[in-house]
Amino acid sequence: MDINVKDVKEILKEEGYKLTTQRKAILDAILENHEKHLNPEEIYNIVKLKCPDIGIATVYRTLQLFEKLNIVCRVNFDDGYNRYELIYDTEQHQHHHLICLNCGKVIEVKMDLLETLENEIEREYGFSIVDHNVKFFGYCSDCEK
């Protein structure tokens, strides 16, 4: 993991934003659960333990801000929520996700084997690819009988 609270404080400062108690608490919640792809309500519930007066609007606002500043990225698993994960700054574009249809577990895949496909698309369709979004649905090793 390449990102920490100090980095975020820097990023915010550069753009004229402050690292408030609430923003720090939200960042902590995401950092401490970086493998979990939390949705805003889950983040709200975690943050409320340390910061009981926080309002859910602040969570939404902060997530939007973090997204704008490329601190987190929004992912969509078609379950009716936006979910957020940290951006590891060395990554060009985001990794892929394996979503278990039985237990809902999300596994991150680091392989970047899409390059061949992307090159072919760029050549054949004249479409210049900036990012991709790849999800695989199926059954994880625990749920497979």
Added chain:
Amino acid sequence: MDINVKDVKEILKEEGYKLTTQRKAILDAILENHEKHLNPEEIYNIVKLKCPDIGIATVYRTLQLFEKLNIVCRVNFDDGYNRYELIYDTEQHQHHHLICLNCGKVIEVKMDLLETLENEIEREYGFSIVDHNVKFFGYCSDCEK
């Protein structure tokens, strides 16, 4: 295109549903705009021209029904809407989409070059893949300067 009104009538009948005027109008709207990935509201507006008394609830209900019967499939372009496209019955799983970040155009890609990647994932992660969902974001040939 391999699907038409008669096929749909058959599918509905088999499962004990009726092809009502409203359902036919919704199907027509999708058939006539099959490249457009309409959302429920767009479908509603098209259908209202022929069927002015239709309620939006009927559109939502019908789309859900068509989805359940594998007549259409729901796609998500992260723009806040569910969108629907016809299922061409020879396809195993759905094609990919190229989404232009400038003009919003959606191009369908027929290549199925993900098989290598899928095999590798199944082997390496013990994850048995049922379906995938692949979107590429970038700039189409018209929008590229």
Added chain:
DNA sequence: TTTCACCTGCTTATAGTTCTCAATACTAGC
């Protein structure tokens, strides 16, 4: 033609998210 379950439109409800606004909290300059 009658019957009866299916289907519809209307209205209300729900859920996730955003907006509004007055109150509060930082930060820079004294």
Added chain:
DNA sequence: GCTAGTATTGAGAACTATAAGCAGGTGAAA
């Protein structure tokens, strides 16, 4: 350390896409 001014916050209302409830309407099988 104080003050002023701006960014930020919490509460609640508002919004948007979608779903549910219900009473009346419709259409296919008998």
